[in-house]
Amino acid sequence: MKIFQTEEIRNVALIGAAKSGKTTLGESMLFEGKVINRKGSVDDKNTVSDYRQIELDRQISVHASLLHTIHEDHKINILDAPGFSDFSGDIVACVNAADTAILTVNSQAGVEATTENAWRHAAAAEAPVVFFMNQLDHNNANFDESIRQMKDYFGDKVTVVQYPVNTGEGFDSVIDLMLMKMLKYKQGGGEPEVLDIPAEEADKADKLHRALVENAAEGDEALMEKYFENDTLSLEETRTGVRLGLITRTIYPVLCGAVKHGIGVSRLMEFIVHTCPSPDKMNPRETTAGKAFHCDVKEPAALFVFKMANEQHLGEVSMIKVLGGTISEGQDMINPRNGNKERISQLFVVNGKNREKVDKVVAGDIVITIKLKEIRTNDSLMDPKVSDAGFKPIVYPEAIFTTAVKAAASTDDEKLGSVLQDMHRTDPTIIAGLSRELRQLILQCQGEYHMNTIKWYLENVHKLNVVFYSPKIPYRETITKSAKADYRHKKQSGGSGQFGEVHLMVQPYTEGYKDPTDFPVRGKEEHTLSWGGKLIFANCIVGGSIDARFMPAILKGIMERLEEGPLTGSYARDIIVYVYDGKMHPVDSNEISFKLAGRHAFSDAFKNAGPKIMEPIYDLAVRIPEDMMGACMTDLQGRRAIIMGMDSDGKYQIIKAKVPLAEMDRYSTSLSSITSGRGTFSMKYAEYSQVPSDVQTKLLKEYEESLKEEE
Ligand SMILES: Nc1nc2c(ncn2[C@@H]2O[C@H](COP(=O)(O)OP(=O)(O)OP(=O)(O)O)[C@@H](O)[C@H]2O)c(=O)[nH]1
Ligand SMILES: [Mg+2]
Structure with a gap:
């Protein structure tokens, strides 16, 4: 050619x-x-x-x-x-x-x-x-x-x-x-x-x-x-x-x-x-270092990978646009993302699945290449002279649809995870990852139809049968008032026994909280929790009722319970624990005993401290045609949304609201059907807030039932 x-x-x-x-x-x-x-x-x-x-x-x-x-x-x-x-x-x-x-x-x-x-x-x-x-x-x-x-x-x-x-x-x-x-x-x-x-x-x-x-x-x-x-x-x-x-x-x-x-x-x-x-x-393209790069054959060689695909008989294919100079077979280029050298092995001019080999392409052309070592969408390959920065990346639309997914046969779960990671390479709007907190594989994409397309590939190409289901909501647990509890852990079994007793008080953590006056607070540790919120651990022991060396074990026991909250097994947060008394045994006391005593005392106090489930609230912006406002508002009200304001944008209205994540399952599908596909929305995490009491009752019941099922 x-x-x-x-x-x-x-x-x-x-x-x-x-x-x-x-x-x-x-x-x-x-x-x-x-x-x-x-x-x-x-x-x-x-x-x-x-x-x-x-x-x-x-x-x-x-x-x-x-x-x-x-x-x-x-x-x-x-x-x-x-x-x-x-x-x-x-x-x-x-x-x-x-x-x-x-x-x-x-x-x-x-x-x-x-x-x-x-x-x-x-x-x-x-x-x-x-x-x-x-x-x-x-x-x-x-x-x-x-x-x-x-x-x-x-x-x-x-x-x-x-x-x-x-x-x-x-x-x-x-x-x-x-x-x-x-x-x-x-x-x-x-x-x-x-x-x-x-x-x-x-x-x-x-x-x-x-x-x-x-x-x-x-x-x-x-x-x-x-x-x-x-x-x-x-x-x-x-x-x-x-x-x-x-x-x-x-x-x-x-x-x-x-x-x-x-x-x-x-x-x-x-x-x-x-x-x-x-x-x-065309206007010059900008590099990530802010340099303008003119699409000209006289410029140093440069190309941009705007899409990857998996093709039958060819394997992984990179669609590239040459943005400077000339690219020839056998040419060495640098990937500024990782500094790797990549050799251009073959270049093809294509028409769908038909292809024709060419040895050279000039700035401005769009072709495909194969057999690059380690390449991703949005990578640039540059002449070594200008390899300090690549081109600005394509910004993909944010995910609007979230689902949990699992393999029909649990032995396939690992394979499913890695196939989805692979799919992300060819379609960056497919985002999948295991949520440690939810213990679910979460898939995010551009809508229900996109999800069904992913399903088609999983079933027909990768021979994986999958089930899509609702993602869990990352609830949090906290308390609303203070409460005390004691717990004695004692075990006598032949030889050496186990003994630890802990008296503690829990109190909600808020900015500018006040310590109680019933006992002196001798030392305090502030822990920022990886799932958000705080734990303050206060040592209020007087007269050596518990040795200082057992305090870390008590903290550990409490931490374990925070990770699996007493109400629904969700993370707990924003709590102050005052350990103010306890008992030891000269022979049988050890770390494990205090860990268990701390854990149980905390759990008991927590349950009496007006415990509350908190749910994630998102800032939602919905953009819809004016005449669809009514239907959209009614739908949002059914989702416990609080309307924060309204803006107009040409023929469109933008509704701003705060909504609980729990009410937003498959929202993109509903919005699309309410607005005949015209509505769009974006969502961003805002804060945690207490769930209404009817929701709390329902969640507690669900958790109890799930525990029974596990037994
Ligand atoms: N009568 C008539 N039918 C057309 C014309 N152009 C396309 N079609 C028909 O419209 C249908 C859709 O055509 P496509 O070419 O697949 O449309 P597309 O925009 O590529 O569709 P997607 O990529 O799936 O969004 C097919 O049945 C075509 O035969 C036209 O000019 N006249
Ligand atoms: Mg088409």
Whole structure:
């Protein structure tokens, strides 16, 4: 394959609404570029992009695919992203790696929740966006209404570059406001017939052309001057203006078609080549050391791993974007994360699962490589000259869904843990780890559908049957008043016996607490507990009733009980223990006896000290469309939420609330169904607070029952 130079490369990410036609568009672009000679379809399960078994089973895109096509001797790299929000990890990777996002809109549906999701990720990555309004061959396609919605959601910089003449069955023609021509396509695609704009469209076309040229001129002073001088811009000037506006995100052009029938595809490719920026025209990338790095063949060699994948027959594959210089087979590079040397062994240009070896790639290109020694998503490989820092990492969306998971056969639990760790390598939005406190394997991801995808892989690829269940809540226990208790541990069994007696008092720990006056406090140790909160251990022994050497054993006994709280086995916290009396036996007293006496005395005192269960409370921010406020509030009230305030954000409202974690199981699924996928939320741990008494009663009962089960 020819080596393409930086200016001959365009990188686009196909993002947009679920099922709006991204994969079909990718397939059509390959067909138009003669990279394939037979066009597959998602319905026939034979597209180049959706080639994985899970994608064939479900007829949706689950993972991003890398494709490429050719137009006028330019190479267009295409990253076909999934549309469903559960796969946002890959959407984010694609918009970060590409230079322009082509955001498809289904003209029957306008702006959908998944359209907004794609937009949000493109905006976060500061990626240029070109809209492609698709599916205009449907009788209920509505171009004008979709444009209205797009302006409403994404602002006035949404700029019509093409509009359809005859939507619905038989759709074949569009007015192109940049070329000021009518393009008439054959069913199946190919180059369109270029016709004059019909008289009845002239006024509308002129008006929209003016708006386009004005928006194009706005991004650049020289163009603005030309525009004032000549009252218009040439085609080349308009292209330049739109390109600058794309880079600065001050113009979002809209093209249109019906990609299933090839309508609009060749012109979109021409637009990508002539108007979208080549990689060297993009703003420089920043390294973690704050240095700006220009995507230029003259710069030192540099590449960024934006995605990893496991491919049949190839094993682990790294998708890379070359961000500087030239990368050749056999080249040595440095990974700034660990200082390791990595040798580039093989480079492939790919189209889905088909690949072609190349010996060299130039700055701006996107290819795959294999057999790197120790590599992760977000790693950079740099020329030794500039190996002090890599590129800034992609920031993945935070997990919004948490579940506990276990293998159906407990002997598989270890394998499950390590498979999930592996999955994190190829999808950083899958986060799994064993919680020591909850004694559960906790899986976090982007939603219930994402979880089911993980399940599919576990079952079909790793032959692991798994069970998902609710994660436990990390409750805490504490006390609300002071109480005293004594405990004597005594055991006489033949030879030497065991004896220890401890009298203690417990009191809640609060800032600025006061010590009791019944006994002198001689020494105090403050322990910050690893699970949060404090334990103050006070030695109030007078007259040597317990030897100082037994105090650590008493503390140990108390600590053990704190780790497994007396009420529900959860961690206890924020307690002061005053050990003020006790007894020893000259022969039988030893550490173990005092440990046990301390533990039991503490437990007894705790139970009489108004013990309370505390639960984690989270700060929740829910972003929803205004008209869904009512339903969302009602739902939150059912979750014991306390509403803290409200903010507006354009057409959206942000509800801020404090909610108990225990009420938030599968919240992403409920919110999605209440808001038809439009609502989003984020959650952050805030504090522990006492559970209401009915909840406490329920928890105590549950714990008792679980103890019985264990017996
Ligand atoms: N009539 C018509 N159908 C289309 C068009 N484009 C795509 N489709 C159909 O719409 C469905 C979804 O197409 P895909 O290409 O899988 O859409 P996608 O955006 O890649 O979907 P995801 O990646 O799963 O979000 C398929 O049945 C396509 O055949 C079009 O222009 N016209
Ligand atoms: Mg797709």
